[in-house]
Structures are given as structure tokens and as C-alpha cells.
Amino acid sequence: LEEQLRQSQKMEALGQLAGGVAHDFNNLLTAILGNLALVQLPVDDPARPMLQTVEAAASRASDLTRKMLSYARRNHLHVAFVNPSAIIGEVVDILRRTIDPRIEIRTDIRANDAVSMDSTLIYQALFNLCLNARDAMPQGGRLTLEADRVELLDGHPHPDARPGTYIRLAVADTGGGMTDAVKNRLFEPFFTTKSVGRGTGLGLPMVHGILKQHSGWVSFESELGRGTRFELYLPLSQETTTPLPPPRVEPAPTCD
Ligand code: ADP
Secondary structure, eight states, rough: OHHHHHHHHHHHHHHHHHHHHHHHHHHHHHHHHHHHHHHOTTTTOOOOHHHHHHHHHHHHHHHHHHHHHTTOOOOOOOOOOHHHHHHHHHHHHHHHSSSTEEEEEEEEEEOOEEEEHHHHHHHHHHHHHHHHHTOTTTTTTEEEEEEEEEEOTTSSSTTTTTTTEEEEHHHHHOOOOOOHHHHHTTTTTTTTOOTTTTBBBBBHHHHHHHHHHOOOOOEEEEEEEEEEEEEEEEEEEEHHHSSOOOOOOOOOOOOO
């Protein structure tokens, strides 16, 4: 328990630091990208490719800072009632057009409720899980996106779980799975097993931050050689979105 506490304090401190830096960088990048967009060069200008390189690098930096802001839970949420199956539909659309055709994409939608959420952020979270699933299946495999509705009672093992009704979105792959060493560090910012330029280690911290901002959470199961399944829990019922009541003060224990 002490180790868990230490770990979560470390994550919290890292989040604060990353969020502060990301916030300032984001403002600078907005100025850079905004001004770049205003520069008009003739098609044959030799500086054109350089400008495009600058723009590509600034866009990538902007993507990184956005992930850090999500991890640090510093997004301004734009909340509306959206049916998650619509978001899954959008994700599947772009995946079908862009990923290796040896990866079969399936959906299993069993919930049809609109959920109060920031759909752009939930889209980002789902999409990121799908890209990780793709990376875990370099020889092909099956990627499944699911939505269902679950009723949770008291005593769920996840520390952020509260009793109530949830929409659960899942992304499952038939890839290589993870070792215990990877599982233990999964949500640490900047932890990646991918090569430089391919992985940033900010994807899952971002997913964690986004779900936390929605009063939900993310959990996973993974088995080496068999695959991995990530689940996003989004609260549906009112009770789960209101803060927990203050803890009851127990009378001082007497000896037993
Ligand atoms: P990145 O994808 O940039 O490495 P993430 O935070 O998204 O950063 O993921 C961290 C690490 O978790 C990955 O480098 C990978 O080792 C592991 N991982 C995440 N998703 C999966 C998956 N579906 N299958 C196997 N390993 C995964």
C-alpha cells in the first residue's frame, strides 16, 4: 500500500510539472503555428520545404503538449450528450482506411445510451488505444472495439471506481501482450518500449487523465503472447458524477 501511495504521489508531482511546462509551451506553439499559417510563399520559393518542415515539427510538438495537458487534467471540457457508438464509428472509419489490412477490425456495440462527455477527448483516448493495439500486431491480427453498459456495485477493485451505471468502451487486440515489468509502468509518463520517434510514452497517461476528468477510469488485462484488452469506464448515472460524501467520522476504536 505504501508503495502504491508513493507511486501515485510521484505521478501527481510529475503531472503538475508536465502540465505547467505543457501549458506554457502550448501558448508558444499556438503563436508559432498561427503565424506560420499566415506566411504565403510562391510555389517555387526555395524556402517552402523548410517552412513545411518547421510546420510539421511544430505540429508534432503541439500534439505532445496536448497529450501532456490531458495527462495533467488541464483540459477545458466541452461536454455534450453523445452516443459512444458514434465515436467508435468514426474511429473505425479512419482505422479501416489507414491501417495494415492484415488487421481485422470488428465492433460489438451493446449499448445505445448517450453519455455526457467531451467527445473529442474520448475520441482521442479510443484512437490512442487503437494505435497501441495496431503496434502490438505487426504481423496482423484482430482489433475489436466494444461498447456495453454495466452496473457496478460497491467493492470494485479499481481505486477510482464508485458504484453506479457505466458505459464501458473496450479495445482488445490479439497482439503480443505485455510482461509484468511493462504492466507495472504502463501509465508512467514517458514510459515507452517503442523506438525513438515512434513512441512518446504519453498515450496512456493521456488516456488516464482524460478518463479521470470524466469521473471514470481506465483498466486493462494483458497476457503475453495472447493479447491485451483496455477498458474505459464512463459514468452514466447521476450518482457517479457527483462527488463522494465526506467520510463518516468513526468513533475512536475501543479495544477488542
Ligand atoms: P507509446 O505508445 O508512445 O509507447 P503509451 O503510453 O501509449 O506510449 O504506451 C506505453 C507502453 O505500453 C508501450 O510502449 C507498450 O510497451 C505498452 N502497450 C500499450 N498498449 C499496448 C498493447 N495494446 N499491447 C502491448 N503493449 C502495449
